[in-house]
Amino acid sequence: MITHFLMNGLDARVRIALVVIVAIAILVPASNLLLPPSSPFHVPTYLVTLFGKYATYAVLALALDLVWGYCGILSLGHGAFFALGGYAMGMYLMRQIGTRGVYGNPILPDFMVFLNWKELPWYWYGFDHFAFAMVMVVLVPGILAFVFGWFAFRSRVTGVYLSIITQALTYALLLAFFRNDMGFGGNNGLTDFKDIVGFNVQAQGTRASLFALSCLLVAAGLVLTAAIVNSKLGKVLIAIRDAESRTRFIGYRVATYKTFVFTVSAMLAGLAGALYVPQVGIINPSEFSPGNSIEAVIWVAVGGRGTLVGAIVGAVAVNWGKTWFTGVLPSFWLFALGGLFVLVTLFLPKGIVGTWSEWRAKRRAAPPADATPAPAE
Amino acid sequence: MTEALAANALLYLDDVKVSFDGFKALKGLSLTIEPGEMRAIIGPNGAGKTTMMDCITGKTRPDEGEVLFEGGTIDLTRLDEATIAELGIGRKFQKPTVFESHTVEDNLYLALKSDRGPFATLFHRLSGTEAARIDELLATIKLTERRGDLAKNLSHGQKQWLEIGMLLAQEPKLLLVDEPVAGMTDAETMETAALLRRIHASGKSVVVVEHDMAFVRELGVKVTVLHEGGVLSEGSIDHVANDPRVIEVYLGR
Numbered sequence: 001m002i003t004h005f006l007m008n009g010l011d012a013r014v015r016i017a018l019v020v021i022v023a024i025a026i027l028v029p030a031s032n033l034l035l036p037p038s039s040p041f042h043v044p045t046y047l048v049t050l051f052g053k054y055a056t057y058a059v060l061a062l063a064l065d066l067v068w069g070y071c072g073i074l075s076l077g078h079g080a081f082f083a084l085g086g087y088a089m090g091m092y093l094m095r096q097i098g099t100r101g102v103y104g105n106p107i108l109p110d111f112m113v114f115l116n117w118k119e120l121p122w123y124w125y126g127f128d129h130f131a132f133a134m135v136m137v138v139l140v141p142g143i144l145a146f147v148f149g150w151f152a153f154r155s156r157v158t159g160v161y162l163s164i165i166t167q168a169l170t171y172a173l174l175l176a177f178f179r180n181d182m183g184f185g186g187n188n189g190l191t192d193f194k195d196i197v198g199f200n201v202q203a204q205g206t207r208a209s210l211f212a213l214s215c216l217l218v219a220a221g222l223v224l225t226a227a228i229v230n231s232k233l234g235k236v237l238i239a240i241r242d243a244e245s246r247t248r249f250i251g252y253r254v255a256t257y258k259t260f261v262f263t264v265s266a267m268l269a270g271l272a273g274a275l276y277v278p279q280v281g282i283i284n285p286s287e288f289s290p291g292n293s294i295e296a297v298i299w300v301a302v303g304g305r306g307t308l309v310g311a312i313v314g315a316v317a318v319n320w321g322k323t324w325f326t327g328v329l330p331s332f333w334l335f336a337l338g339g340l341f342v343l344v345t346l347f348l349p350k351g352i353v354g355t356w357s358e359w360r361a362k363r364r365a366a367p368p369a370d371a372t373p374a375p376a377e
Numbered sequence: 378m379t380e381a382l383a384a385n386a387l388l389y390l391d392d393v394k395v396s397f398d399g400f401k402a403l404k405g406l407s408l409t410i411e412p413g414e415m416r417a418i419i420g421p422n423g424a425g426k427t428t429m430m431d432c433i434t435g436k437t438r439p440d441e442g443e444v445l446f447e448g449g450t451i452d453l454t455r456l457d458e459a460t461i462a463e464l465g466i467g468r469k470f471q472k473p474t475v476f477e478s479h480t481v482e483d484n485l486y487l488a489l490k491s492d493r494g495p496f497a498t499l500f501h502r503l504s505g506t507e508a509a510r511i512d513e514l515l516a517t518i519k520l521t522e523r524r525g526d527l528a529k530n531l532s533h534g535q536k537q538w539l540e541i542g543m544l545l546a547q548e549p550k551l552l553l554v555d556e557p558v559a560g561m562t563d564a565e566t567m568e569t570a571a572l573l574r575r576i577h578a579s580g581k582s583v584v585v586v587e588h589d590m591a592f593v594r595e596l597g598v599k600v601t602v603l604h605e606g607g608v609l610s611e612g613s614i615d616h617v618a619n620d621p622r623v624i625e626v627y628l629g630r
Contacts, residue, residue, distance in 0.1 A: 232486070232498040235487055239476045239479065243476055246470070248459055249462055249467075250462055250543060
């Protein structure tokens with residue numbers, strides 16, 4: 001049943017994307033680790049980490065496309081789930097520092113010693129175990145999304161109102177995590193990580209492995225989301241997007257479906273955040289800032305919402321652009337991003353991948369020029 | 378007396394009152410639909426036809442009165458839309474609402490009677506029986522040729538038929554059909570009347586709300602005239618058409 005379910009989503013576009021992603025997951029770390037720096041095919045470590053970060057953004061974009069592109073839930077707070085997954089990973093990484101911190105306390109992270117705390121808060125228990133932390137990475141965003149969805153969707157909050165509430169959710173978390181009393185390091189967040197499952201986070205090999213894992217997470221996320229949207233449940237999601245009350249009147253509990261897909265999406269976003277943190281080396285409350293979530297919406301819009309592969313393309317393309325642009329004209333990036341969003345909305349409403357497949361479909365429908373029979377002489 | 382009436386009825390509305398911000402949409406509406414009956418409901422704008430449908434399908438809760446289903450055993454005022462749909466009441470909206478970005482086939486597939494839980498649908502696979510049922514429905518609504526087309530590319534009349542097909546796919550006991558021929562050509566109107574008569578002949582109860590008198594005459598069933606939130610007249614089309622009160626408020630002028 002599960003195999004059939006997972007195989008179900010693998011159409012041609014998804015298959016091609018999977019091959020490309022897995023090839024990148026193997027080739028990039030191989031070139032970084034095996035080729036000498038002098039070789040023209042050598043990928044420097046800083047680029048490996050940079051693209052590893054893009055890969056985690058791509059997973060966030062996939063999660064967002066699942067709810068926005070297929071179910072019409074425009075979440076402007078998906079960054080919150082990403083950040084929560086990141087914090088869960090950050091807490092594990094903090095506990096791995098042990099006595100190597102500035103204050104050398106074997107149990108308490110530096111910021112707690114600094115705040116004069118005597119013992120570890122209860123919610124930090126268990127985070128020294130990798131497996132426990134990994135469970136929390138999906139469970140915490142999942143539970144938050146479930147509870148949020150349960151109330152919001154049952155009360156039939158939709159459209160712009162829902163978007164505003166999701167925005168408020170991430171903003172509330174931003175303010176909460178800024179407080180030192182919360183026990184998550186206040187505005188400095190969690191940083192100075194040393195080891196992840198026994199490997200130095202700074203080491204070239206670890207970075208290459210994290211990159212490969214991030215790519216594999218993109219691939220796994222794509223298989224999962226494609227399987228969901230191609231199942232009958234996926235058709236129900238599209239039905240809800242197109243005609244919510246019609247779906248209700250043929251007997252589907254719309255709130256249940258929305259809560260389900262919102263929760264799955266939040267869990268995926270949490271996993272992305274967990275792989276993001278060891279690669280960038282820090283997690284702080286700014287990850288909850290509403291701007292981040294809105295940027296994620298733009299990635300999906302640029303790539304093409306409701307296409308899945310488009311979300312990946314959009315996330316990588318926009319972030320690559322951002323890296324380049326902030327190098328050239330740092331103070332104009334937000335204008336460029338806003339302009340990009342306006343241009344895409346006006347001229348490319350289906351995004352890169354959506355427009356591409358439309359063009360392909362049109363070309364296939366029109367008879368090819370060379371196939372017309374030559375006039376008889 | 379009322380118990381006896383309710384016990385024999387498929388749908389039983391008694392003294393239903395609904396008001397919105399002081400506007401009384403229904404002022405004590407009573408209506409009984411027998412099992413296997415087809416009924417036409419007419420009435421001028423604002424007579425409360427759509428509000429009545431909203432009360433039956435769980436969209437609006439009446440302020441007062443009873444809405445009972447299946448011999449008075451089920452109180453519809455306590456249930457939500459999805460539960461009522463699963464009990465066997467299908468509703469067609471005034472404006473045709475189909476899933477525009479799904480194919481005609483998938484529209485019917487989603488409407489087929491089946492387990493509506495999210496996990497059941499996640500792992501659901503189209504069975505042979507279901508495929509056969511879809512073929513049968515496509516033939517009934519005369520859309521076999523268009524099965525692979527997106528619903529948004531259908532004509533207005535075809536969308537109305539597809540929506541009726543989706544109601545049938547749910548295998549309801551009672552169909553509520555709101556203005557099925559609005560915006561249809563005369564040929565399509567007659568075709569729709571024939572379709573509804575076939576559905577009725579297959580043993581289902583049907584309630585049709587309509588403005589079009591020619592269409593109601595074509596159906597040839599008992600007619601209820603609503604006016605200002607209550608029943609004004611009831612009987613055959615000729616009976617109501619000759620009722621002086623009906624002529625005054627609705628047909629005359």
